[in-house]
Amino acid sequence: MSNPSLLILPGDGIGPEVMAEVTRIIDWFGAKRGIAFDVSEDLVGGCAYDKHGTPLHDDTMAKALEVDAVLLGAVGGPKYDKLDFSVKPERGLLRLRKEMDLFSNLRPAQCFDALADFSSLKKDVVAGLDIMIVRELTSGVYFGEPRGIFKEGNERVGINTQRYTESEIARVARSAFELARKRNNKLCSMEKANVMESGILWRDVVTEVHEAEYSDVELTHMYADAGAMQLTRWPKQFDVIVTDNLFGDMLSDLAAMLTGSLGMLPSASLGAPTENGRPKALYEPVHGSAPDIAGQGKANPIACILSFAMALRYSFDMGDEATRVEKAVEAVLADGKRTADLLGEEGVTPVSTSEMGDAILAAL
Amino acid sequence: MSNPSLLILPGDGIGPEVMAEVTRIIDWFGAKRGIAFDVSEDLVGGCAYDKHGTPLHDDTMAKALEVDAVLLGAVGGPKYDKLDFSVKPERGLLRLRKEMDLFSNLRPAQCFDALADFSSLKKDVVAGLDIMIVRELTSGVYFGEPRGIFKEGNERVGINTQRYTESEIARVARSAFELARKRNNKLCSMEKANVMESGILWRDVVTEVHEAEYSDVELTHMYADAGAMQLTRWPKQFDVIVTDNLFGDMLSDLAAMLTGSLGMLPSASLGAPTENGRPKALYEPVHGSAPDIAGQGKANPIACILSFAMALRYSFDMGDEATRVEKAVEAVLADGKRTADLLGEEGVTPVSTSEMGDAILAAL
Ligand SMILES: CC(C)[C@H](C(=O)O)[C@@H](O)C(=O)O
Ligand SMILES: CC(C)[C@H](C(=O)O)[C@@H](O)C(=O)O
Numbered sequence A, B: 001m002s003n004p005s006l007l008i009l010p011g012d013g014i015g016p017e018v019m020a021e022v023t024r025i026i027d028w029f030g031a032k033r034g035i036a037f038d039v040s041e042d043l044v045g046g047c048a049y050d051k052h053g054t055p056l057h058d059d060t061m062a063k064a065l066e067v068d069a070v071l072l073g074a075v076g077g078p079k080y081d082k083l084d085f086s087v088k089p090e091r092g093l094l095r096l097r098k099e100m101d102l103f104s105n106l107r108p109a110q111c112f113d114a115l116a117d118f119s120s121l122k123k124d125v126v127a128g129l130d131i132m133i134v135r136e137l138t139s140g141v142y143f144g145e146p147r148g149i150f151k152e153g154n155e156r157v158g159i160n161t162q163r164y165t166e167s168e169i170a171r172v173a174r175s176a177f178e179l180a181r182k183r184n185n186k187l188c189s190m191e192k193a194n195v196m197e198s199g200i201l202w203r204d205v206v207t208e209v210h211e212a213e214y215s216d217v218e219l220t221h222m223y224a225d226a227g228a229m230q231l232t233r234w235p236k237q238f239d240v241i242v243t244d245n246l247f248g249d250m251l252s253d254l255a256a257m258l259t260g261s262l263g264m265l266p267s268a269s270l271g272a273p274t275e276n277g278r279p280k281a282l283y284e285p286v287h288g289s290a291p292d293i294a295g296q297g298k299a300n301p302i303a304c305i306l307s308f309a310m311a312l313r314y315s316f317d318m319g320d321e322a323t324r325v326e327k328a329v330e331a332v333l334a335d336g337k338r339t340a341d342l343l344g345e346e347g348v349t350p351v352s353t354s355e356m357g358d359a360i361l362a363a364l
Helices: A015-033 A046-052 A058-066 A089-099 A113-118 A166-182 A197-213 A224-233 A245-259 A302-314 A319-334 A353-363 B015-033 B046-052 B058-066 B089-099 B113-118 B166-182 B197-213 B224-233 B245-259 B302-314 B319-334 B353-363
Strands: A005-011 A038-041 A069-074 A104-110 A130-136 A144-152 A155-165 A186-191 A218-223 A240-243 A266-273 A279-285 B005-011 B038-041 B069-074 B104-110 B130-136 B144-152 B155-165 B186-191 B218-223 B240-243 B266-273 B279-285
Touching: A005 A015, A005 A058, A015 A069, A015 A302, A015 A319, A015 A353, A046 A089, A058 A089, A069 A089, A069 A302, A104 A166, A104 A245, A113 A319, A130 A166, A130 A245, A144 B197, A155 A166, A155 A197, A155 B166, A155 B197, A166 A186, A166 A197, A166 A240, A166 B155, A186 A197, A186 A224, A186 A245, A197 A218, A197 B144, A197 B155, A218 A224, A224 A240, A224 A245, A224 B245, A240 A245, A245 B224, A245 B245, A266 A302, A279 A302, A302 A319, A302 A353, A319 A353, B005 B015, B005 B058, B015 B069, B015 B302, B015 B319, B015 B353, B046 B089, B058 B089, B069 B089, B069 B302, B104 B166, B104 B245, B113 B319, B130 B166, B130 B245, B155 B166, B155 B197, B166 B186, B166 B197, B166 B240, B186 B197, B186 B224, B186 B245, B197 B218, B218 B224, B224 B240, B224 B245, B240 B245, B266 B302, B279 B302, B302 B319, B302 B353, B319 B353
Parallel strands: A005 A038, A005 A069, A069 A279, A130 A240, A186 A218, A186 A240, B005 B038, B005 B069, B069 B279, B130 B240, B186 B218, B186 B240
Antiparallel strands: A104 A130, A104 A266, A144 A155, A155 B155, A266 A279, B104 B130, B104 B266, B144 B155, B266 B279
């Protein structure tokens, strides 16, 4: 049997430096645990545009479709702000999501005990928080047609289309119900069924899937605006949340920010299982490319490292190895090591990106 | 000259009880300040459906178009959840917004000193918070065509259309720039120009209006997901925010919840100035119909009362009288009077809806 294969796409900004620490951990698994990966590396985002004039070269896309999992750093930067929409760094990421058909985006919002003070929320509101947002990632207003800027009389008109089919909703609902079963058997679905027909269909299909296949899971529905409110007021009322692409974009960012530990949060984007049983999958930190601190050794590599842990769990069925990485991260935090984003408390030890990598390797 | 005219639409749930307190304040203005209004009252939402089979009768719509300002309580309730989309309580409200052409929805998020402890956020994050969200209210995905649930092969498909014309963006941008000039000369515009063409047009038009007419105002742009994060992290970085209908729905609810004083927050929905110089206008509390506590004298009437204060300011150019109402509310809070939603601190006096009305009248 050949080794599991990984495509690494460090991307822009702090992407390369945080990914460098992940690479060391991958090497450690090969050397110390006898778990070797076939690793290849390529470009995505602004750096791909600089080299190829496109944020994702066709060859890279082809490779992504071949490997068992893709690890992505981050894309984008002010340098690319003025580029045409069709070649912006984000298009590279969106193309990966779409062509790999990664419809289920898992975004844990977890508050690390050692870091609860970093939240802008009161400690009792967020301490111990552990929720999972499942965001539909390949459809909705991100991809619906017609779209564009058109001329109507002497006016420009900007158009995007929110569009969901029954099967698109059903498959992401199933993945959320499955997750709920592995957690606390509780799922909240969010949309705007009070103003959007696509929201009505969303609610109906989630309800149908629930009745037919998952009636053991407790299902509730909430309007997305109320969801934003309730996440802010008392996030611990939620366990798993399922929502569409655009609402998921906002709600998962909001949930991530609640924890105060943005530099800590990983994400997984999964497709349907392939022939070998593994889903197509892409793993990436929730944080962005942070161009303002890029190249200074200030970035926190933990979100990217925990994204690799998610890969171990969801792509390679190595839950124990994933836990090993997560425990190492916790140990290092408990030991007081902090990258620049997490300074401020008394008695902690400031470390650089690579020193954080050192510490996690040592803890492993 | 005839009296200024008001149409009162108490609506559903706690709407009627909070509006009853507003009516007493209107009467007080007639009796004590010689400022008389011609007041009429009518139905909207579920109660209108119960009586007429539609959430907004054509006669009510016609009246709303005639008066100088509409005051609305709240609409909706579980009783109406199963109604067909076209006659849901919300449709009444949406029809008012659309046919009155109320494109500019002002949603202040203000943290009242006496209530800062109610926020789920740390006190220093929200104390003194005073931001204004300007939400486009008559276009975007709330109203765009095509929309509906269609059959495609043997699948249902839910479709809504996000659609903005140049002039729709420009007029709400102008109203936000005008407001910024009256406040701290700072405006942040939010969209998802990185994934939606309608967001690109939004950003372009706001920038053009800025350059041509408001270059004295400091303008920034932010993606809406980052906006949700930044509002949560450090809301005081913002002063006036302008955004579209759907993003505005979520971001303004989020901002309102940050303050911890949801029962306190008013809103104004304004159109273009009419012949008499007054804009078409509708004023309503940010909170909903709260069916769970309706009819029990527990509701906080302050948001609705402050909505009337906004009417004094924005429709009738009576800024001093508006301030009089606002000061009365502050005095009552400083005095420790609290409705059920704001209990929990030591040393406060619990009051009912009407006792809160009594206290505010006394303070006037
Ligand atoms: C970078 C951008 C295209 C992306 C999105 O909007 O999906 C990001 O915000 C995210 O949430 O992954
Ligand atoms: C009641 C509903 C239709 C409405 C909206 O979505 O606009 C409400 O959430 C609001 O923000 O006023």
